[in-house]
Amino acid sequence: MRGWMVLVLAVLLPALANAVELPHYAKATHLGVTSCAGSTCHGAQEPFKTSNVLQNEYTTWLRQDPHAKAYKVLLNDLSKRIARNLGLPDAHTAKVCLDCHADNVAAAQRGRQFQLTDGVGCEACHGGGSTWLGIHISGASHADNVKAGMYPTDDxxxxxxxxxxxxxxxxxxFVSHRLMGAGxxxxxxxxxxxxxxxxxxxxxxxxxxxxxxxxxxxxxxxxxxxxxxxxxxxxxxxxxxxxxxxxxxxxxxxxxxxxxxxxxxxxxxxxxxxxxxxxxxxxxxxxxxxxxxxxxxxxxxxxxxxxxxxxxxxxxxxxxxxxxxxxxxxxxxxxxxxxxxxxxxxxxxxxxxxxxxxxxxxxxxxxxxxxxxxxxxxxxxxxxxxxxxxxxxxxxxxxxxxxxxxxxxxxxxxxxxxxxxxxxxxxxxxxxxxxx
Ligand code: HEC
Ligand code: HEC
Ligand code: HEC
Ligand code: HEC
Incomplete structure (x- = not known):
């Protein structure tokens, strides 16, 4: 390969590697946090000793992770002030707020158990489950899950x-200075x-x-x-x-x-x-x-x-x-x-x-x-x-x-x-x- 081609590739490759669509914008349906939270799935009270993954991910998220409260934050006094200053009817119904404080995918992409009030749930990071949940529960490898549309959070x-x-x-x-100026x-x-x-x-x-x-x-x-x-x-x-x-x-x-x-x-x-x-x-x-x-x-x-x-x-x-x-x-x-x-x-x-x-x-x-x-x-x-x-x-x-x-x-x-x-x-x- 010629020198300049190597150079061009060196610049392009990292950009290609992260070309995966973000969960917010990909086309999959988001099934809702409940569909991950079964006690034999990811909703155990304590980590499983015999499993590869901890299996109490939901419990950790619900009790300790601020993402589980990201929607509720939109109902507090500070959010009310921000919404008022921006001339929005409410923070918890405004797209500008929900796009970061919840898993705000289009209505057509929300499964039966999906709830906006869950805030930044599993699928906001791991990707909408409709395309990969099937093979995932039958034990597919991480690579296969990712191929089916799970977001590669490990990369x-x-x-x-x-x-x-x-x-x-x-x-x-984007949190612009206008949003910051509003509080x-x-x-x-x-x-x-x-x-x-x-x-x-x-x-x-x-x-x-x-x-x-x-x-x-x-x-x-x-x-x-x-x-x-x-x-x-x-x-x-x-x-x-x-x-x-x-x-x-x-x-x-x-x-x-x-x-x-x-x-x-x-x-x-x-x-x-x-x-x-x-x-x-x-x-x-x-x-x-x-x-x-x-x-x-x-x-x-x-x-x-x-x-x-x-x-x-x-x-x-x-x-x-x-x-x-x-x-x-x-x-x-x-x-x-x-x-x-x-x-x-x-x-x-x-x-x-x-x-x-x-x-x-x-x-x-x-x-x-x-x-x-x-x-x-x-x-x-x-x-x-x-x-x-x-x-x-x-x-x-x-x-x-x-x-x-x-x-x-x-x-x-x-x-x-x-x-x-x-x-x-x-x-x-x-x-x-x-x-x-
Ligand atoms: C869909 C939007 C969204 C994504 C994606 C997201 N976050 Fe957050 N994150 C938030 C929001 C909103 C808050 C504030 C929630 C609150 O205060 O209740 C937050 C809060 C946090 C906090 C607490 C910050 C503090 O000051 O206490 C940490 C830590 C964090 N996120 C880490 C991460 C990491 C790591 C990732 C990527 C793996 C990530 N977040 C992806 C929206 C997001
Ligand atoms: C680009 C993403 C983004 C947008 C848009 C956004 N936020 Fe946030 N917001 C965050 C993140 C991330 C945090 C957590 C910051 C941290 O602590 O590091 C946060 C924190 C907050 C907090 C403080 C939460 C706490 O626990 O104290 C409030 C209140 C808030 N946002 C309200 C709003 C409102 C109201 C809107 C809409 C007008 C909005 N946000 C729009 C990403 C966003
Ligand atoms: C804010 C983003 C975010 C949210 C929300 C989130 N995760 Fe994760 N999750 C991560 C990151 C980052 C990792 C670590 C990288 C990796 O191995 O993929 C991870 C890893 C995992 C793993 C892999 C553990 C392993 O050993 O391979 C499981 C299982 C998991 N998450 C389940 C969940 C479940 C269930 C929920 C909802 C209750 C959830 N996650 C919510 C970001 C998130
Ligand atoms: C170039 C100067 C400049 C920079 C840099 C700047 N601001 Fe401001 N900021 C202003 C001005 C000017 C106002 C409007 C003040 C007024 O209305 O009295 C303002 C208003 C605000 C307010 C509202 C204050 C109030 O009295 O209600 C907040 C909060 C704020 N900025 C936060 C930030 C944050 C956070 C950053 C960094 C990310 C930032 N600003 C960067 C100039 C700046």
Whole structure:
């Protein structure tokens, strides 16, 4: 194959790999949570000892998973306020809300037991059951289920596409600054951390690995960052979403650059932006994390990403054409990195280097902004759980690192109470615990 063909394929392949239709938009009928919840299916009270899967997934979802309450949220006072401010009759009947807070497929695709009030149910993530439930209950393999239309949630690229469709948005549903201005909370997301805190209703044990392959938290994290940045660029370039009149959509920017008291003088130079004081600043948290991950797996691309991001920060304040050009290039670069990370087996050395890279970025002044500090903290959490799962850190070492990490989580617990100084001190303490 000629060199350029390899290059073209390298760019196209990751895009093809995630071409599976999202559960929300595929044509299958959604049968409803009840049809998964039988006590010998996924509705057991306790995990089955003799089964491959836990079989109490429904119980976990119902009792602990916020997705089970996603519809009910639309009936609370905050939702009433948001609906009123947007001029909607009700939040719980508005498509704009239901598209993310429930499994809002077309009426013709709702089975007999389907209930909108179930919120984000099994099939909102695993895909409408009509095409695969038959072979699934007679014991088909995961690969065969997926071939029949089950959504491949085990594939990190497909999972990122799925979660981000609600935890960031796409060209058909999006929490714009207009929704936030009406009162919708800020949205932050990290693929690996959120998979764990959902909470996970699956266990990555020996048979999981045999059935579905190994899962490496660091790989999931890195792919999640690349997908999030690609998605942001997609939406910035989208003619419907990208602008609100004269201005670019404000959600792409650092919320706290605008939203903080003027007496709280907090500006500091940020090396990755190159911007001076008094400038509007993109939320570049995913880009910073992605550059750190890329520095380990593809240093040339990391350098290029850093340069293009600095260019984009500048262009946004100056020139719309240049902004579009750079956003397109950053999107291509992010997709390329998805491919690179997909093939990378991140090992112990990589994990230590990534932690050191994050600490260096923080010490260099990039974590003054809340959104970046929040992503850095979740990144460290993912890397640490991968180190532990891989047996790369002794248990007492893990405990020391995790204690220090918990202090970092405390420092980002509330965006409005964020103090960069406190955070940096916690990061320095964490740095001391990284094994050499
Ligand atoms: C693009 C998807 C999306 C859309 C559209 C959307 N939301 Fe949300 N909403 C979310 C996500 C994701 C969260 C959880 C954010 C988090 O905590 O990380 C959330 C959180 C909320 C919360 C806070 C819930 C809590 O437990 O405190 C309320 C209230 C809410 N949304 C109401 C609405 C209303 C009303 C609408 C329609 C006007 C709406 N949302 C539209 C995705 C969406
Ligand atoms: C917010 C998305 C989401 C929802 C809602 C959801 N799941 Fe999952 N589920 C996942 C992810 C992610 C995984 C892990 C990746 C994988 O193995 O597919 C998973 C894994 C599973 C597994 C596989 C476990 C294994 O060992 O192979 C089962 C079974 C399962 N879910 C059942 C359910 C049931 C039943 C419901 C509804 C009660 C449900 N899920 C709701 C995202 C979701
Ligand atoms: C159909 C839309 C939708 C999809 C798909 C989806 N989510 Fe959510 N998610 C929500 C909404 C809405 C909420 C807020 C619910 C609430 O507050 O009650 C939420 C809440 C969460 C929370 C709790 C956040 C917090 O701040 O406490 C986690 C964790 C989470 N989702 C993880 C995931 C993961 C991981 C995936 C992909 C496997 C995923 N979600 C896919 C809509 C979705
Ligand atoms: C470029 C500056 C800018 C950025 C960036 C920005 N906002 Fe805003 N925001 C505004 C302005 C201007 C208003 C309208 C204020 C008014 O009506 O008094 C507003 C209003 C709001 C309100 C309603 C406040 C009220 O008093 O009711 C919320 C909530 C909000 N924004 C959240 C966010 C979030 C979350 C982000 C980040 C995703 C964000 N904003 C990014 C400028 C910004």
């Amino acid at each position: 990190p690229v497909a999972r990122a596409e799925l979660c981000l469709s609600c935890h960031y948005g796409n060209d058909r549903k 919708h909370p800020r949205i932050g997301f990290e693929l690996d951390t959120f998979t764990a805190t959902q909470p996970a209703h699956f266990a990555i044990d020996k048979d999981y690995v045999e059935r579905k392959g190994r899962q490496n938290s660091v790989q999931v994290w890195a792919i999640g960052q690349a997908m999030a940045l690609a998605k942001t660029m997609d939406l910035m370039l989208d003619p419907e979403v990208g602008t609100s009149g004269l201005f670019p959509e404000l959600v792409f920017f650092d919320c706290h650059a605008c939203h903080h008291p003027m007496s709280d003088l907090k500006w500091n130079p940020r090396p990755s932006t190159g911007l001076g004081p008094g400038m509007i600043k993109l939320n570049d948290a995913n880009a910073i994390m992605l550059r750190i991950a890329a520095a380990r797996a593809a240093p040339e691309l990391a350098r290029s990403l850093g340069e293009k991001m600095r260019g984009l920060h500048r262009a946004v304040t100056q020139n719309r054409e240049e902004t579009r050009r750079l956003a397109g290039e950053i999107r291509t670069l992010s997709r390329q990195l998805v491919g690179v990370f997909g093939k990378r087996d991140f090992g112990a050395e990589d994990m230590r280097a990534l932690l050191a890279g994050i600490a260096a970025s923080g010490n260099g002044g990039d974590f003054f902004d809340y959104a970046v500090a929040e992503q850095a903290t979740m990144a460290i959490g993912s890397i640490l759980s991968a180190m532990r799962a891989g047996g790369h850190v002794p248990e007492d070492g893990y405990k020391r690192m995790n204690d220090a990490l918990q202090r970092m989580f405390a420092a980002v617990a509330k965006d409005e109470a964020f103090r960069p100084g406190t955070y940096r001190a916690a990061l320095r303490d964490f740095e001391q615990t990284i094994p050499r």
